[in-house]
Amino acid sequence: MPDTEQPLRPVLARAGVDRAAQHRLDEPWLAAAWSHPTTKVLPIAGGEAFVVDTETGTELVLLPSFEAPQTGDRYFLGTDEDGVSYFALAGETLPGRLDGDARPAGLREVGATLSDRDAGLLVHAVALEHWHRLHSFCSRCGHPTEKAGAGHLRRCTSCAAEHYPRTDPAVIMVITDEQDRCLLGRQALWPEGRWSTLAGFVEPGESIEQAVAREVLEEAGVRVGEVSYVASQPWPFPASLMLGFVGRAEPGGTAITVDGEELAEARWFSREDLRVGMESGEILPPSGISIARHLIERWYGGPVPSAAR
Structure with missing residues (x-):
């Protein structure tokens, strides 16, 4: 008989990072967080990030901010219980050089083998990257929009309308x-x-x-x-x-x-x-x-x- 009492825990509904939305409009805080030596950055392009295979599963390749590419859109993803901040860095392509056995992969391939923290980071980053890529113009007046809110909104450069990620x-x-x-x-x-x-x-x-x-x-x-x-x-x-x-x-x-x-x-x-x-x-x-x-x-x-x- 079915076990209908057991809680359902879908693979992509996991997370290990507090999204810390209170910091998204705090530019000084975001700048300090990006420069902090413990900060981790997830490069992403076309819905893929670099991963490495381990004995227990798959892990995202997270870079210190001082090793991350200098170009691309930054999205603040949150902080963990140790105070480490996480950012996604979206670019046209993934960085060309990484040491070790890193390989590009997307959620369909590795979502089930990532840790709670990494699954939550990647699903968050993928969703934001896709939304930004398709919403560069204002739906009210047609003028260009620009990223704001640490990647969680876009603001029209003409009429100042604010547009939020669509779900x-x-x-x-x-x-x-x-x-x-x-x-x-x-x-x-x-x-x-x-x-x-x-x-x-x-x-x-x-x-x-x-x-x-x-x-x-x-x-x-x-x-x-x-x-x-x-x-x-x-x-x-x-x-x-x-x-x-x-x-x-x-x-x-x-x-x-x-x-x-x-x-x-x-x-x-x-x-x-x-x-x-x-x-x-x-x-x-x-x-x-x-x-x-x-x-x-x-x-x-x-x-x-x-x-x-």
């Missing part, structure tokens, strides 16, 4: 029926055998519970009744917050009719169906960094077979 809320859900089967779907562009939970963006003027019911009905034709929140996870691909739910299909509303656009196929799976399919390789689970995997395993009662091997 798009999306719901992702495990829906079960009266037999406690789980509803999973397949997108046509996914690799053969890949199945996952249903998901979709919250629309304007809509509650997240309404979004769950609407998305499941639109994509699979299944009517959802009771809905309960489980956990959330930042998903900076490019700028979403995934809100995880469990829901129960209404009696008599479990017939599946896929829309043919969002989903190519949808099915009800028992735990035995999933076990047999995954052990044979006919069913591929979602990525380990996705909250979808965690929601499925919460319903399943533990790691799915392909994840246990």
Whole structure:
């Protein structure tokens, strides 16, 4: 039976650094923090940073500020319990020379093997870098904007309008029926055998519970009744917050009719169906960094077979 009491801890919802937002507009403090000998800097470009593989996982390569490149956009990421300050430094490319076995990598590749601190730093830096890259002009008047707030806002150089990083809320859900089967779907562009939970963006003027019911009905034709929140996870691909739910299909509303656009196929799976399919390789689970995997395993009662091997 599933362990629904165990707290859900998605891989990208981890952190080990206080974001210390009270310092973002304090330019003297930021300048002093950047110059401090204990400060650590994370170079980032195109959603990637340098990492090194260790016996216990993967670690970010963090540079002292005096070794960091002199060009690029600085984003203040926060401080840890020892008073160490962390900055991201975004550039067009990663620095050309690093000693040792450092290699570039992104969250999809190494998110699951990073420590809590490093996972939180990288997801924060990736989200900010992407937002800044796409918001160099004011949406009010069209004039250029400039970075402010230690990387957490942009200010128009003409009308002074302030623009803050955008996060798009999306719901992702495990829906079960009266037999406690789980509803999973397949997108046509996914690799053969890949199945996952249903998901979709919250629309304007809509509650997240309404979004769950609407998305499941639109994509699979299944009517959802009771809905309960489980956990959330930042998903900076490019700028979403995934809100995880469990829901129960209404009696008599479990017939599946896929829309043919969002989903190519949808099915009800028992735990035995999933076990047999995954052990044979006919069913591929979602990525380990996705909250979808965690929601499925919460319903399943533990790691799915392909994840246990």
